Amino acid sequence: MNFTKFLMVPLLASVFVGCNDDDNNEKYSDLTPQENKEMMEDEALKVFDSLEGMKDLKAMNLVQEFADLMEITGTSDSFFKSSVQSMAALKSDNGAVLLLKSGFDDDAAFSFMETFNEAAGIYTYVAEEEDWERTDATDQVTYKFNSDEGEVTVSLHDVTYETVSNSEMEDVVSDLVKSAVITLSLDDEILIREEFTALYDSDNVPTSLSEVLTIENYEITYMLSRSDTSVSLDQSLKVDGTDLLVMHFDSEGSFAYDDLPASTGIDQIPGFDFLEASNVSLTIGNYVLTGYANWKNFIADTKEVNIAIETEADARAMAEALNSNVKVVLKLSDSDETIATSDFYAYEIEGYEDMWYWDYSLRMAFSDGSYMDESYFQTGFTQLIETVSDFMESLENE
Structure with a gap:
């Protein structure tokens, strides 16, 4: 069961469909939407610049x-493959590496300790032979080589x-890693x-991962x-001890083993009926995007709505439920001032061969009465979220 991808579904959904609090007490920013947009883009660029700076670190070289x-040497050590490939790719790719998850690929995880015991040892690179020389060790998988910078040691221990x-897992997974250090x-x-x-837990489902x-x-x-x-999920990126990017997600619902959907691919989730309510927040510099969704009430409110949205009434009912x-x-972190709040609306759009149809969408409402669609975030939050999501998916597929 792919728990990371399963749990990221409501997270990614909530960021854009994400709370039902009273707006009357909101304190709004005095800056114009355009001024806030420019400042928000500057904050996002700082994150990208910091990630670009990671490429030049001695460690990355x-x-x-x-x-x-x-x-x-043709070494295919599964313990280091994912982590090394992901970090090495950072030097040549422009993708943002915000999550390197565990460095063990699926093949190793299925029989982890057997594979670890077979690979255990200390390997020293012999340049003349372009190969590794192994000495016995039972508690580590360690590689040593000489660099222009000095002696380098890479170790799993x-x-x-x-x-x-769990009998439902035994055929594919024989053991689960509780701790490891690279x-x-x-x-x-x-x-x-x-x-x-x-x-x-007793069903071998994670109760905590760190x-x-x-x-x-x-x-x-x-x-x-x-x-x-x-369930809750927290991710962060710090540079010199200062938070540069922080993501949080929590949800109430039915997460017992017997209640989890049998299929957990992103395109295969049968619905949000196992969720009750979700909170999500994304902080980039001084900007915080927060969301709340009452999934239980939303499902009840849309029970009679045609989700295919065939009529104006369908579109308006869906927007009202949302x-x-x-x-x-969207708020400023230091002053807690609100920049914009979500507004779902129904609209008519021209389609194929002059056909018109109804749909619904999200826009952000500002204190001056203006609205902007999701393009308001395109070079800020959205681009960063998509980059993170793409990178996570690439790790899942390794």
């Missing part, structure tokens, strides 16, 4: 060297696991540390917590 040696007892050090200095921890990736002065965190009635149960607010 050493990761690239290690990746090259793995390719030269401190691994613990639990045996799968480090890259230059001489005696650790430049990269990736620490993964997890707890599971991953902290430190690359020199950058820190990327991923925290997930789940119970039978709630406005009653879903809300997105």
Whole structure:
């Protein structure tokens, strides 16, 4: 079961369809929509600039060297494959790396400890032979090589696991990782540390997952917590100890093993009937995008609505249900001033061969009475969210 992708569905949906609080107490920003748009874009650019700066770190150059040696020697060590490839790609691609999840691919996870025990050892690169020389070790998988910068050590260690007892999983997964640490050090200095921890319930479903990736002065965190009635997800990017980007999601609903949908691909979720309410927030610099959705009431309010939207009445009913149960607010973090709030509306649009049809959409309402559609965020929040989502999906597919 692909839990990360399953849990990201309501997160990504809520960001754009995301609370039903009273607007009367909102304190609005004195800046015009255009002034806020320009400042918001500047904040988003700072995030991208910081991520671009990660490419030039000494640690990233050493990761690239290690990746090259793995390719030269034909080494296909599954423990390092995902993490090394993802970090090495950062030096050549423009994608934003905000989540490196655990560095173990699916093949290794299915029989993790068996694979770990087979690979355990200390491997030293011999340049003359263009190959690794192995010495015995039982508690680590470690690679050592000499760089122009000094001696480099890449190591997987401190691994613990639990045996799968859920009969529905036993055929495909024999054990689950509870903790693991990957480090890259230059001489005696650790430049990269990736620490993964997890707890599971009696059905072998995660109740908590934590991953902290430190690359020199950058820190990327991923925290997930789940119970039978709630789930929360937190991600952040820090540079020199200062938050640059923070994402939070929590939801109430039915998350017990027997209640989870049998199919969990993004395009296969049967509906939001297992959710009750969700909160989401995304902070970039001084700008905070928050959302709340009462899914339980929304489902009840749309029970008689034709979701195919064939008539004006369908479109207006859907927009009304969304406005009653879903809300997105864009605010300034330092002053708590509101810039814009969500407004769902019905509209008629010209289609194929002069045919007209009705639909509904989201726009943001400003204090001056003006409205703007999602293009208001196109070079700010939306672009960054899409970049993060694309990167996460690429990791899922490795």
